[in-house]
Amino acid sequence: MTKRKNFKLEMNMEKEIGQDTVLILPDYDEHGCLNSMIYHTGGKIHIDSKPFDLIDTNLRFRGSSMRGAVEGSAAILGKLNKNPIIIDRDKGIILxxxxxxxxxxxxxxxLQHIMECYSLEGNRTKVALSNGCSIILDGSKKSIQRRMEKAYELQFKMEAQKRIFENGKRVMENAYHLEKQAGGVNYEHLAGE
Structure with a gap:
């Protein structure tokens, strides 16, 4: 029998991925351990946690997980490599x-902090951010923009689903009355009520 890995939720304000979070970078310390650097609109914070684990902790704090976010994204967009994930649908936080x-x-x-993408030599892309900063990433402008399009598609489809469920509530024209007879297994409609 295998032991389950215990998950200990350690969340604090420093680790929060919120509306002011611009990007999360991998950051290696002097010992070669992978950590994270969270860049916010007003600065940056070093976190002693891998980016994947940091995001997973944020999702678990909100009642989900990285696995759930990835599977949810794939269910809506189809199985894709490099799918965007929703951190907080109500606040519009999509990474x-x-x-x-x-x-x-x-x-x-x-997603909400990406302003523009520019092609650079050597198959690299400069991404201009909402706080006036930028980051240069490996990969073509087209590939970054494709991921942005998928993130907007995910956002749109999630909002559409939300509207369908909210607007789908309707008042029944005919009221129903149900009763399970003694010894019966199913509920039945009562006549004339």
Whole structure:
């Protein structure tokens, strides 16, 4: 019998991925351990946690997980490599990866903070951010823009689903009355009520 890995939720304000989070970078310390650097609109914070684990902690704090976010994204967009994930639907926090989320070098960008992409030599892209800063990523402008389009598609489809469920509530024209007879297994409609 295998033991389950215990998950200990350690969340604090420093680790929060919020509306002011611009991007999350992998950051190696002097011992070669992978950590994270969270860039916010007003500065940056070093976190002693891998980006993947940091995002997973944020999702678990909100009642989900990285696995759930990835599977949910794939269910809506289809199975894709480098799918965007929703951190908080109500606040519009969607992150898109610069490469596979399983790779240690993955940079996570907040969709709402991407302003423009510019092609650079050597198959690299400069991404201008909402706070006036920028980051240069490996990969073509087209590939970054494709991931942005998928993130907008995910956002749109999630909002559409929300509207369908909210507007789908309707008042029944005919009231119903149900009763399960003694010894019966199913509920039945009562006549004349």
């Amino acid at each position: 898109l990866p610069s490469q596979s989320a399983l790779l240690d070098g993955c940079v996570w960008l907040s």
